[in-house]
Amino acid sequence: MKAIWNGQVIAESDDTINIEGNQYFPADSIKEEYFKSSETQTVCHWKGTASYYNLEVEGKVNSDAAWYYPDTKDAAKVIEGRVAFWKGVTIEE
16 A cells, blocks of 8 residues: 655555554654654544644645554554554555
């Protein structure tokens, strides 16, 4: 699977996990040069508190377009530390 934004592959892995229609990529599969930490956090009742990344590709910024759960609740341990995407990021096989 590949995560693509602004014409650039930003993550690639054969080991993604699909939860609620989102592909969660292993943390070591993201291209870190495109990811900048965000202060944004949200809470999911069964997964826990999500942290976000802003994507920066070729001078364009996509705020809070990637998220991950650094410390999940027990029911979501399978995606702990993995990264998922939205806000125009396409996922292709």
